[in-house]
Amino acid sequence: MMDHTSYRSAIMADPRDADAELRAHREACAECRAYTEQLLKFEARIERALRVDMPGGTEVLPFARKSRSFTGARRWLAIAASVLLGTAIVGGIWLTLPQRSLAAAVVAHMAGEPDAWQRTDIAVDAPALQDVLKNSNLRLKPKAGIVSYASSCSFRGHMVPHLVVQTPKGPVTVMVLVHEPLRKSMQFEEQGYRGTLVPVPGHGSLAVLMQDSGVSSAEIARIAAQVDDSIVWTH
Amino acid sequence: MNDQVGGKQRRARFQALCQSLRPDLLRFAFWLSRDRALAEDVVQESMLRAWKAQDSLLNEAAAKPWLLTIVRREYARTFERKRFTTVDVDELIAKEEPTLAAAEEQDIADVRAAIMKLPDEYREPLVLQVLMGYSTAEIARELDLSGAAVLTRLYRARRQLRAACGEDTALDPQE
Numbered sequence: 001m002m003d004h005t006s007y008r009s010a011i012m013a014d015p016r017d018a019d020a021e022l023r024a025h026r027e028a029c030a031e032c033r034a035y036t037e038q039l040l041k042f043e044a045r046i047e048r049a050l051r052v053d054m055p056g057g058t059e060v061l062p063f064a065r066k067s068r069s070f071t072g073a074r075r076w077l078a079i080a081a082s083v084l085l086g087t088a089i090v091g092g093i094w095l096t097l098p099q100r101s102l103a104a105a106v107v108a109h110m111a112g113e114p115d116a117w118q119r120t121d122i123a124v125d126a127p128a129l130q131d132v133l134k135n136s137n138l139r140l141k142p143k144a145g146i147v148s149y150a151s152s153c154s155f156r157g158h159m160v161p162h163l164v165v166q167t168p169k170g171p172v173t174v175m176v177l178v179h180e181p182l183r184k185s186m187q188f189e190e191q192g193y194r195g196t197l198v199p200v201p202g203h204g205s206l207a208v209l210m211q212d213s214g215v216s217s218a219e220i221a222r223i224a225a226q227v228d229d230s231i232v233w234t235h
Numbered sequence: 236m237n238d239q240v241g242g243k244q245r246r247a248r249f250q251a252l253c254q255s256l257r258p259d260l261l262r263f264a265f266w267l268s269r270d271r272a273l274a275e276d277v278v279q280e281s282m283l284r285a286w287k288a289q290d291s292l293l294n295e296a297a298a299k300p301w302l303l304t305i306v307r308r309e310y311a312r313t314f315e316r317k318r319f320t321t322v323d324v325d326e327l328i329a330k331e332e333p334t335l336a337a338a339e340e341q342d343i344a345d346v347r348a349a350i351m352k353l354p355d356e357y358r359e360p361l362v363l364q365v366l367m368g369y370s371t372a373e374i375a376r377e378l379d380l381s382g383a384a385v386l387t388r389l390y391r392a393r394r395q396l397r398a399a400c401g402e403d404t405a406l407d408p409q410e
Contacts, residue, residue: 054259
């Protein structure tokens with residue numbers, strides 16, 4: 001017959017194990033029967049603890065996600081060069097390894113979108129761009145430059161616009177984070193990316209980043225200011 | 236036209252399937268990551284992957300384990316991308332305080348906090364067993380472990396939880 005230690009080890013691994021040998025031991029041993037009852041009470045607590053409330057949600061599938069398109073005309077060409085001519089400098093401190101922070105989440109998102117980083121002078125279709133922007137209640141002024149990529153992306157529980165604007169310094173990624181309010185600007189450098197998070201009062205924040213190819217923090221700050229200035233909030 | 240109708244029906248069917256399973260998928264992702272926002276991202280991305288790979292789901296009755304596997308892999312990918320080197324469990328617990336406090340009783344909140352502190356290798360099989368109803372063999376298959384290794388992890392998970400929650404462990408077997 002099974003000994004107490006073997007029984008308790010087995011029952012602790014699976015308190016609902018219906019094995020015949022375990023059952024026989026339990027029926028024959030009052031102490032192990034009491035032990036099992038105590039274990040099952042605790043098991044009920046574990047089960048209740050694990051059953052955290054979670055939303056069913058209606059936005060189940062990201063069917064709204066837009067694929068990028070390079071078939072459009074050069075709608076945003078005119079003032080691309082001016083992107084680097086902004087005057088505002090968003091100061092801040094370079095943060096290293098901002099793990100689990102908003103910046104880290106932005107950088108992590110980049111790893112899943114490698115196609116977005118192409119250098120190109122072909123703009124995304126205007127209707128596709130508008131579709132991506134309209135849910136966040138904004139549009140871009142033409143001076144924003146060539147928007148070569150536009151996608152609605154799932155980010156920290158929300159669908160957000162993910163854009164790539166072509167500049168003379170290379171592609172710049174912009175994420176419009178209306179659900180992520182910030183108190184102050186923050187610059188970051190992580191995993192080969194340099195960028196800045198900029199608060200937009202009443203509209204959350206913007207994440208602006210580039211692949212690190214020698215672009216200075218001041219240049220990225222200028223680009224971010226230019227992007228910010230190119231946005232027209234419609235609501 | 237028929238293709239369009241078929242596509243719509245297919246999408247609606249898949250949508251309904253995902254919607255019904257979403258709370259469980261979110262719970263699973265939450266207990267993997269211990270982070271509600273990250274869990275939502277992982278599940279959203281998983282559903283996108285599932286939609287693209289739906290032809291590989293041959294039997295709708297097997298949708299739940301199929302989706303759980305996708306969630307698990309997506310979480311692993313996210314984890315690799317983020318390259319977390321350290322996890323401050325107390326910080327995670329503090330962040331999830333509203334979730335923990337939502338428990339009806341304090342002792343359930345205590346068990347939740349204790350589960351959050353379990354090492355990943357103990358927490359994951361426990362969630363699969365208790366919450367998802369997986370058998371030992373199914374957990375072994377999912378985690379690519381032997382049955383004995385799964386039972387050892389489950390045993391250790393409960394032993395740690397019992398100790399952390401102040402249960403009488405005098406009769407607990409020692410390894």
